[in-house]
Structures are given as C-alpha cells and as structure tokens.
Amino acid sequence: MTKVNIRDLRTGMVLARDVEDDSGYKLLGKGTALTAAQIASLDGWKVIDVWVDEEKPAKESGKGAARETRREPSALEEARKRLRARFEGRLTNQWMKSLLAEAEARLSAPRFWRGGR
Amino acid sequence: MTIERARELVGGIEDLPTLPEVVIEITRMVENPDTTAEDIYRIVSTDVSLSATMLKLVNSAFYGMSKSVTSLEKAIRILGFSTVRNIALAAFVFDAFLTGKGQFDYKAFWVHSIGTGAAAEVLARRQRLKETGDFFCYGLLHDLGVVVLMQYLPEELVKVRGLIAKGERFCEAHEQVLGCTHKELGAALADQWDFPPMLVSVIGSQGCAELPREFSREIAITTCAEAVASALEIGSSIDYRVVVVTPAVWEAAGVRPEDLGAIMDETLAEMEHSGSFIELLYR
Numbered sequence: 001m002t003k004v005n006i007r008d009l010r011t012g013m014v015l016a017r018d019v020e021d022d023s024g025y026k027l028l029g030k031g032t033a034l035t036a037a038q039i040a041s042l043d044g045w046k047v048i049d050v051w052v053d054e055e056k057p058a059k060e061s062g063k064g065a066a067r068e069t070r071r072e073p074s075a076l077e078e079a080r081k082r083l084r085a086r087f088e089g090r091l092t093n094q095w096m097k098s099l100l101a102e103a104e105a106r107l108s109a110p111r112f113w114r115g116g117r
Numbered sequence: 118m119t120i121e122r123a124r125e126l127v128g129g130i131e132d133l134p135t136l137p138e139v140v141i142e143i144t145r146m147v148e149n150p151d152t153t154a155e156d157i158y159r160i161v162s163t164d165v166s167l168s169a170t171m172l173k174l175v176n177s178a179f180y181g182m183s184k185s186v187t188s189l190e191k192a193i194r195i196l197g198f199s200t201v202r203n204i205a206l207a208a209f210v211f212d213a214f215l216t217g218k219g220q221f222d223y224k225a226f227w228v229h230s231i232g233t234g235a236a237a238e239v240l241a242r243r244q245r246l247k248e249t250g251d252f253f254c255y256g257l258l259h260d261l262g263v264v265v266l267m268q269y270l271p272e273e274l275v276k277v278r279g280l281i282a283k284g285e286r287f288c289e290a291h292e293q294v295l296g297c298t299h300k301e302l303g304a305a306l307a308d309q310w311d312f313p314p315m316l317v318s319v320i321g322s323q324g325c326a327e328l329p330r331e332f333s334r335e336i337a338i339t340t341c342a343e344a345v346a347s348a349l350e351i352g353s354s355i356d357y358r359v360v361v362v363t364p365a366v367w368e369a370a371g372v373r374p375e376d377l378g379a380i381m382d383e384t385l386a387e388m389e390h391s392g393s394f395i396e397l398l399y400r
Contacts, residue, residue: 021220022220023219023220025220025275025278027282037357040357041357043225043353043357044221044222044225044226044352044353044354044355044357045220045221045222046220046221046222083348083350085357085358086347086348086350086357086358086359087348087358087359088358089358090358090359090360090361092361093361093363093364093367094364094374095362095364095367095372095374095377096344096359096361096362097374098374098375098377098378099344099345099348099359099377100348102348102377102378102381103348103349103350103381105378106349106381106382106385109385111351111385111388112388112389112392113228113351113352113388113392113395
C-alpha cells in the first residue's frame with residue numbers, strides 16, 4: 001500500500017486502511033473504492049494520512065503491438081468529477097445548472113489560497 | 118420551538134468568548150447621534166489587535182477603493198458607523214475563533230467564509246447597494262452556527278457525523294441530534310452577543326431549509342453568495358455539497374443565470390484582494 005496526499009486521490013483508488021481525522025473519528029472504511037463524492041467529503045476535516053492499495057499494473061497483452069495502458073484520469077477530470085459530486089441532486093433550476101457549468105469552466109483558474117489543495 | 122432549544126444550548130456553554138469592552142463601546146457610540154469618527158477611532162485604537170484585524174478586513178471588503186486603506190482612522194471616516202460596527206463584530210468573531218479544537222479544518226472554514234463575504238460584496242455592488250462592506254461581514258459571519266457546533270458540542274458533532282455517514286443530510290442530522298438547525302444555533306449566539314438585528318437575521322437564515330416567503334435582500338444576497346463560494350470551492354464548509362438556491366432567492370439578489378460567469382470572475386478577483394486578510398489565517 002502507498003500513502004497518498006488527499007489532493008492526489010483519484011476515483012477508483014481502494015483504501016488500504018480506514019481514513020480517520022486527527023481525533024480518531026473514522027471517515028471512510030478500509031476497502032472502500034473511492035467515489036468522487038467520498039473524496040469531496042473529506043474536504044475540511046483534518047485527515048492525516050490516506051493509505052491506498054497499490055494499483056495493479058495493466059495486464060500485458062499477448063499481441064505484438066504495444067498496448068496502451070489504462071489511461072489515468074487527469075487531475076482536471078478528477079476535479080470535474082468532485083465538482084459534479086457537490087452538485088448531485090442539486091441541479092433543480094437554471095441557476096444551479098449555470099452555477100455548475102461556470103464553475104467547471106473555471107476549474108483551472110489559479111487559487112492562491114489553496115495551499116495544500 | 119427549536120429556536121428556544123438553540124438558545125438553551127448556547128446559554129449552557131461555559132467558556133464562550135465575551136465581547137471585548139471596545140466592541141461594546143463601539144456599539145454604544147454608534148447609537149449616539151453625537152458621536153464623531155474621531156471618537157470611534159480613539160476607542161478602536163486602544164485595542165491594537167482588534168484594530169489590526171479590522172484594517173485587514175477593511176482592505177479585503179472594499180474592493181472598490183483604488184488604493185489600500187492604510188489608516189483605520191481614514192477608513193472610519195469614510196465608512197458609515199453602522200458598517201464600522203459590523204466590521205468590529207466580524208473582526209472579534211474572526212479573532213476569537215481563528216483556530217479551534219476539534220476535527221474541522223478552521224482555516225478551510227474561514228477561507229469559505231471569506232469567499233462568501235467576497236461573493237456577497239460582489240452581488241451587492243452589482244445591485245449598486247451602498248455599504249457593500251456590510252455584505253462582506255454578512256458573508257463572513259453567515260456560518261457562525263457551524264463554529265458553535267465545532268467548538269463547543271463535540272459529542273453532538275460525532276453523532277451528527279455518524280448520521281451523515283449513514284446517508285442523512287447534514288441539516289436533518291443536525292436537527293435530529295440537537296433539536297435545532299445550525300443556523301438557529303448561530304443566531305442564538307449572535308443574539309446573546311447583542312449583534313444588530315440584520316446580522317442576527319442573516320446568520321439565522323436559510324441553511325438547507327427553504328427561506329420563508331418573506332426574506333430580506335440581505336438574506337437573499339448572502340444565500341446566493343454562499344452558493345457561489347461553494348461552487349468555486351473556496352475553502353470548505355461542513356457539508357461538501359452545494360446548497361440549492363431557489364429562483365425566487367436568485368431573483369431577489371438580482372441574479373440571472375447568465376450573470377453567474379461574471380459574478381464568479383469578480384469573486385475570484387475579490388479573493389485576490391483579500392490576500393492580506395487570508396494571511397491572518399496562517400500567521
């Protein structure tokens with residue numbers, strides 16, 4: 001297993017250990033395959049470490065030509081998934097839809113205050 | 118009544134910070150028609166740390182000013198007295214709860230609050246409202262109830278989180294465990310500190326529930342501002358999901374769906390302007 005920084009978490013990663021905040025409160029359980037919503041839900045809680053299972057290498061192809069390994073979702077795609085998870089069930093009017101669309105368009109805008117994230 | 122329950126809970130907290138004398142005095146002076154700006158400045162300057170926070174707040178909240186305001190004395194002369202009072206209250210709360218016990222990341226929480234303040238000011242400015250600095254304060258303080266839960270009610274917090282983990286929404290979980298909403302908790306505290314009625318009302322409004330049929334423009338703007346700050350992921354609040362704001366509230370804040378892009382850009386720009394205030398979080 002490897003230790004991963006929260007900001008490097010990706011959907012599909014499997015937790016090798018429980019995720020706890022620094023008071024020992026369990027946020028997510030070992031064995032959970034992380035969804036975007038679960039990653040987003042860690043925001044704001046003082047989580048110390050996150051341990052995930054090592055990703056299995058892509059199966060080798062028996063064929064001659066080099067096979068593309070499973071494409072890693074980019075950080076931007078992950079960010080988009082987390083943002084959409086925040087809006088799950090909330091797109092109930094035109095404003096909320098526009099809010100999501102405009103926020104998505106600005107995911108790459110620099111945020112100096114982000115610090116760790 | 119659930120608000121009574123909130124008052125009970127807040128009343129039972131033993132180590133609540135008390136309003137500094139200076140802040141109480143400012144409130145008294147603001148209500149006296151003979152008070153001058155010099156009078157207020159004289160009192161404020163006796164509390165060095167409060168003055169410093171106030172000045173940083175002023176520089177964040179008044180994006181329209183072309184230069185940095187270097188003197189609090191000048192700021193007090195330019196702003197309305199009521200705004201000065203709101204800034205003093207906001208500075209007091211910010212300093213009192215800068216860090217905290219418990220599991221929540223206070224920096225992330227305050228960044229979210231500053232973001233809500235920035236968005237609220239943007240919305241107020243678009244409506245050409247005066248005293249846009251007040252709106253920054255409303256945004257900054259809108260989630261005071263969350264602070265109460267985090268700081269003073271750790272056992273209840275664990276129960277609330279337990280329910281959320283089982284799929285309950287934060288507001289329902291909070292009501293179930295505490296018998297009141299987190300907004301009512303905040304309003305009860307603001308009330309106990311004798312905050313001006315508008316501030317109490319903004320702190321106490323919405324959250325997850327729908328607004329009552331009549332609501333002020335201040336509440337509408339603060340509510341929309343929170344949604345904007347959450348969508349931009351400025352800091353973190355206790356619920357990672359964005360609150361639904363209904364069409365009536367957006368309209369009352371003067372926002373059309375097509376305005377949201379520009380509003381977001383202005384909010385991000387305003388956050389840049391809040392740099393020195395945000396630095397207070399990392400000192």
